Amino acid sequence: MSMRQLFLQHQAQTSDFPLMIEVEKAEGIYMYGSDGHRYIDLISGIGVSNVGHRHPKVLRAIHDQLDRYMHLMVYGEFVQGPQAQLAQALCSTLPDRLNNVYLLNSGAEAVEGAMKLAKRYTGRTEFVCCRNAYHGSTQGALSVNGSESFKNAFRPLLPDVRVINHGAIPDLEQITERTAAIILETVQGEAGIRVPEVSYMQALRARCTQVGALLILDEIQTGFGRTGTFWAFEQFGIEPDILLCAKGMGGGMPIGAFIAPQEIMAVFKNDPILGHLTTFGGHPVSCAASLATLQTIQEENLLAGVEGKAQLFKDLLVHPRIKGIRNKGLMMAAEFESFEVLKAVIDQAILNGVLTDWFLFCDNSMRIAPPLTITEEQIREACQIILASIDEAVA
Numbered sequence: 001m002s003m004r005q006l007f008l009q010h011q012a013q014t015s016d017f018p019l020m021i022e023v024e025k026a027e028g029i030y031m032y033g034s035d036g037h038r039y040i041d042l043i044s045g046i047g048v049s050n051v052g053h054r055h056p057k058v059l060r061a062i063h064d065q066l067d068r069y070m071h072l073m074v075y076g077e078f079v080q081g082p083q084a085q086l087a088q089a090l091c092s093t094l095p096d097r098l099n100n101v102y103l104l105n106s107g108a109e110a111v112e113g114a115m116k117l118a119k120r121y122t123g124r125t126e127f128v129c130c131r132n133a134y135h136g137s138t139q140g141a142l143s144v145n146g147s148e149s150f151k152n153a154f155r156p157l158l159p160d161v162r163v164i165n166h167g168a169i170p171d172l173e174q175i176t177e178r179t180a181a182i183i184l185e186t187v188q189g190e191a192g193i194r195v196p197e198v199s200y201m202q203a204l205r206a207r208c209t210q211v212g213a214l215l216i217l218d219e220i221q222t223g224f225g226r227t228g229t230f231w232a233f234e235q236f237g238i239e240p241d242i243l244l245c246a247k248g249m250g251g252g253m254p255i256g257a258f259i260a261p262q263e264i265m266a267v268f269k270n271d272p273i274l275g276h277l278t279t280f281g282g283h284p285v286s287c288a289a290s291l292a293t294l295q296t297i298q299e300e301n302l303l304a305g306v307e308g309k310a311q312l313f314k315d316l317l318v319h320p321r322i323k324g325i326r327n328k329g330l331m332m333a334a335e336f337e338s339f340e341v342l343k344a345v346i347d348q349a350i351l352n353g354v355l356t357d358w359f360l361f362c363d364n365s366m367r368i369a370p371p372l373t374i375t376e377e378q379i380r381e382a383c384q385i386i387l388a389s390i391d392e393a394v395a
Contacts, residue, residue, distance in 0.1 A: 003034070019350070026053035029371050029378055031355070040354045040382045042370045047189075047221040047331075050248035051296045052371040058251035061292035065285050075103065075281040082287035089294050090259060093230045095239050100265040103257050103282030107220035107246030108136030110256040111183070113276050114242045115140050117260060118181035118214045120267045120275060127158070128175050128182040128213075130166035132191035132361040135183060135218055144183050146191075147361055167196045172207045181214035181242070186232040189221040192362025193326045193333035201236035214241040214264075220256070221331065224248035225297050225372055228306035228329035235328075251293035255286040302372040306330050312376060313368060316383035321345075321390050332368040339363040344393035345386070352392075354385045 001009075003022055022034045029052055031039045044050060051058065065082060072078050087101035104110050119125060129135070133146035142151055143158035146166075151157060162179075164171035166188055175182055184204070188194035208215040217240035222232035226248060229235055233243075241264065246256030268275035297303065306329040313332060314325050323335040336342040342364055346356050357367040370382070 021350070021355075028052045028054075029374050038353055039350070040370075040378065040385070042354055042356050042368050042382055044248070044369050044371050045252070046357070046367075047226060047247045047369050048250070049252055050224050050226060050372050051251055051293050051300075051302070052373040053252065055251060055293070055296060055373075057296045058253075058289050058292045061288040062253070062285055065288035068284075070285055071280065071283060075278045080282070080284050080287075082284040082291065083282045086282075086287045086291045086294075089291055090245075090257065093294070094243070094259065097239065097261050098243055098259050100262040101257050101259050102265065102268075102276065103255065103287065104246075104278055105254050105281055105283070105286075106136075106256045107218075107244065108138045108141045108256075109278070109281070110220065110244040110246055110258045111135045111141040111144070111218070112138055114183070114216050114244055114258040114260075115144070115181070116276055117242060117258065117264065117268065118216065121264050122180045122212065122214060124178055124180035124213075126160040126162060126176075126178045126180055128162045128164060128179055130184055130188070131163055132166065132188060132194075133183075133185055133218075134190035134360060135185075135220075150360070166191070166194060167200050169200055169203050172203055175207050175211055175213050177211050179211065179213040181216045182208065183216040183218060185218045185220075186222050186236070187227060187328045187331060189331070190360040190362070192335075192359045192365040193328065193331055195326070195328045196236070198236050201233075201238050205238040208241070216240060216242045216244065218244045220244055220246045221248075221369075222328070224293065225303050225306065226329055226331050226369065228303060228310075230297070230303065232328065249290050249293060250286055251289045251296075253283075253286040253289040255283070255290050256281075297372070300373075306372060309370075309372075309374060309376070309379060312379050313383065316380065317386065319387055319390050321394060326365075330369060330372060333359065333362065333365040334368060335365045337364065341394060342366055345390050348393040349386055349389040352385045352389050354382050354389070356386070 023031050024034045025032045090101050091099050129144035131146040135141045143161050164174050223245040243259040310330050326333045
């Protein structure tokens with residue numbers, strides 16, 4: 001049997017139309033099919049490969065850790081160097097108050113842990129989320145997703161969830177003394193890259209402080225430099241009470257975390273003891289890869305190039321079929337007139353060697369989120385292919 005046959009017959013599917021690209025190797029911004037076809041990866045595995053595929057420093061860290069040990073014990077019992085060093089390095093990028101890191105396997109797990117933490121710390125049960133938000137597919141995370149079409153088939157979900165409009169200051173009044181936390185993407189991703197106003201984010205912070213609700217910022221897509229600062233919230237003059245990260249933090253390895261002040265995180269230690277548990281969270285190999293990713297972003301000064309590279313995409317992607325481009329750094333959405341047109345363009349671009357995608361809640365916009373390591377020459381090549389693909393797809 002071929003790999004394609006095995007994939008279709010024995011691997012669980014999530015749609016009736018998988019891309020079916022069989023990848024043999026990946027390096028930098030490129031993926032190579034089993035047929036030798038080369039693809040420019042303009043979506044970084046959906047925001048994961050911020051330092052590119054198989055970055056040498058990440059590979060070296062993985063190999064070094066493999067020579068020492070892999071899984072030893074459930075999270076939080078043994079002193080493991082990769083975990084402690086990563087936690088310290090993460091805290092060094094953050095305001096002093098955000099000084100305690102709980103390491104997990106994924107973004108959805110970070111959401112789940114943060115929701116438990118907010119309920120336990122505040123003694124409240126209500127959560128507030130935004131329309132068209134995406135925070136993951138596990139049941140707690142799904143409960144605070146902002147799209148009914150994704151939620152209805154799996155009800156009943158968590159009660160006491162209130163949905164408000166993203167960016168609407170009057171809606172912040174719905175955050176009350178009953179609210180444990182509001183969970184918000186610093187930049188909405190699956191909604192098609194929706195960037196809030198600074199005034200909204202500051203009003204949000206003030207309202208949470210006023211009523212004693214915690215502010216959970218989901219930086220699972222925006223974190224680790226995607227928007228041009230290490231964390232996107234830095235650009236809004238606020239600080240969260242709990243910060244979520246995953247995706248781009250692992251350099252291609254599975255890892256996530258939620259980060260909070262020590263006095264908030266401490267509630268997991270008593271009543272009950274072991275208030276949150278994970279077997280594989282903070283896996284030492286993933287932690288080593290994450291620390292190398294963080295250091296690579298800093299040592300190679302990748303943040304400095306984000307704005308210029310984003311602007312080059314915007315300058316080059318000019319076409320009558322592109323209605324506009326929204327972005328925060330290298331987190332970009334190019335809008336087309338319809339899903340039908342966009343899907344034809346995406347399919348043609350894949351044939352021509354560029355991988356893009358659309359958004360769950362914005363299916364007329366093309367996702368562009370390349371590795372931060374992409375060069376200007378590579379951007380020019382990718383944009384040339386996209387423009388040619390538009391002409392071919394709509395001819």
